Amino acid sequence: MNQALVRREDLNVDNTLIQNIAAYSLQDASYWSFKGRSKRNHCHGLIQYPAMMVPEMQGELIDAIQSVDPNITTVFDPFVGSGTTMGESMMRGLDFVGHDINPLAILACEVKSGPLYVKKLNDKISDLLSAIELSNSNEVAVNFKGIDKWFLKEIQLELSSIYLAIKAEPSKWARKIFWLALSNTVRSTCNSRSSTYKLHIKSEEQIEKIGSAKVIFKKNLLKSFENIKAHKEMLTKNGHLKRSKSVSKVSIKNVDAKLRKKSKQKFDLLISSPPYGDNSTTVTYGQFSYLPLQWIDLSDINEKIDPSILSYQNAIDSSSLGGSLKESEDKRLKLINRSSSLDICIEKILKVNPENIKKLVSFVYDLDLSLKNAIDELRDNAYMIWTLGNRRISDIEVPLDKIMRELLESRGCTYVYEIERTIPSKRMASRNQIASTMGKESVLIMRR
Template sequence: MKLNLQQKLKSYGDTYWNFEKIKRDGVHKIANYPAMMVAPMQHKLIEDVINMEGNISNIFDPFHGSGTTLVEGNRFGLDLIGIDINPLANLITKVKLQGVNKDTIYNSNEELLLRINKYREKMMDLHYFEKIGKWFRKDVIHDLSIIRRSIIDEKDKRNREYYWTCMSDLVRKYSNTRSSTFKLHIKEENKIKIMENNIIEDFICAVENNVNSFDTPKSNSKLLIQGDALDAMDKMEANSIDFICTSPPYGDNGTTVTYGQFSILSLLWIDHKDLSISSDELIKNFSAIDSSSLGGKINPVISKSDDIPSEVLVNLLKTISIEKQKKIKNFFHDYFIVIQKMIRVLKPGHMMVLTLGNRRVDNTEIKLDEITKEFCIKNGLEIEAEIDRSISRKRIPKMVSRIENIGPVQSMNSETVLIFRKGESV
């Protein structure tokens, strides 16, 4: 008897989808990014859906992040469509998919090293942006400026974008920010002073070690959009997507995962000519990306319980302070709209895979999985399969906030994968 999708996914065993012993390798390790998806998990999900459906030629991720889902979709030769508001995420994903110019990269690497050595011997203008001295030691500013100038002088655009990606990790590593959080918090002064500066050596090592990580280029189409998913999906044709596979934000960035704060220092070092930025406002200040993301804008929030299309959410809000209710309502105002737009672009009869986590507010679990399931079913989707998995290895700080009289609140340690099918009449 042929298994349905739920039976197929469960047949691997209760702990299979945890992927606890998996380490990032290949193209997925060329740059760090918060809350990265597990590549083998995404690969297996995509593989099983493709094999079962047999009618999938494109895959869409409206919150592509560091590109894990799109890279795995690329390995099956699918046409790719991705959206992310974060220019650093867009750059990392672009580099992972396009790779380097194999005809010129080794020559480019040699010339890059020569330029670095030249600028080390010769005084040069240092890069500057507002508050740079707060976030970087003087010697680090000097060495990052050498690397930056050496990258700008690279003529091959693909190779240059690759170099920026290699540099992005080192900007964060050698900054004065704490590594225990994605937010921008200054390290203790003694830790800043004793930090050993090997940034140029680390950069050269990254460039040389990562160059062979890329997959063989494929001829499938690849469309990456840097922008707000709410706006970008309006320009997409209805019923045009064969398969949606994504992990949407679990809450507004400012209080959940601050992707923008994690990225902004790197973005301020990268030449903006090599970034896809829909608006310079995104890098105008250190919180602009997060405040422009889902739920971050100042919207007319849902004011009445009758206006909230989820009984689960209405009941949860009763246990949360009025002030924090506003942020939650603001997030779900955007979240429900973006889910509706995803449903609009998905072809009837086709599947949408959502990987979701339940964060805590005032130590109340915001049951995003139940809220999403309730909303999607009301909007014409049927639940096809569901997986619960541990995320003990996912790159999220162990403690995300502190509540008065309660203390530190643990971050989420599990996720739910919901797989929906759009009805033929929707």
């Protein structure tokens, strides 16, 4: 088949996809905002994680892509986060591969992926709660810099009782569920404010109101059980469960998107939402995870995890996109003329605060490395769906959607369509004082 004919067929498929997606907006201009139509239940309710995607939107986008490309069997997410895309892929019986640098994200995804031994889990929860009730630890089970700053002594002892009881559970699959419930408990019982993902101390009055870690953990664990039970019921209803395990083959890896090695497999569809900016100043996933990870046995997540990622509260964020500001001028030279939108944005920021260029350039440089790796993982003509938000630097909007499009086009990818959506509510914007930046998102659809 000649290249012109192949090209024409590709464009016909793209046009059909555009028409299918645009049809929703014709009925309702605010359709893709999902206001009042989004719920975080079953597996999506197992963790509160920063900047989570809308499950229903990701699911409908998968359906739209499958309507024009029925050969999709594997979905890839290089920034898997809490696993929203993974959950929706499992609901459709699709295999899934997810990568993330944050161990807490890996834990959340591994719990969601199963196994879903509901009856066994119910018994193990009863045993665990009984053990915790009988335990009154006199010693703190973990130690890290700042523990007395971030936790009251009585909370440290209660968390230690929970920690030791979980460690005594013989089944690793059950321990992971318990660790995830403990992570939610740590966030509720620490002395850091819940109004931000950065670590900021609560007022004395707020600290005095912190409840019992044991009581809160029990509530979180029972809620987790109900969500896992509902997750299993959903998979069963959709015909995608076999012997308490999802029929989807799921692989979750704790790797750095900008450094990871190329895999042998070629994926059929990419759906992801990369960080909207460097983690130090936008969404601090690492700081959010820092305290919970101190109370989790990291070897249950990944035996090869380097403990230094918890050596200080910004360690994960410093290893993430844009975490290093070194050699920013060299990085800029490598990016120059790859994205006209980036070049224009840099010139605007230079006039206001030249130092802030380092943040932008370092982030985009690392993002571009990640994009190269992600593209290499895809089969020919595979679609990519990127959910993006435009942050501000020096009060100048950074057009990440345009920058992403141009970087991908410079690597041979084809632009297909873009959806702009308002964010009716998202655990990110107002909590990090960037509401004016993140009131809208763009969904960028590209093809390899």
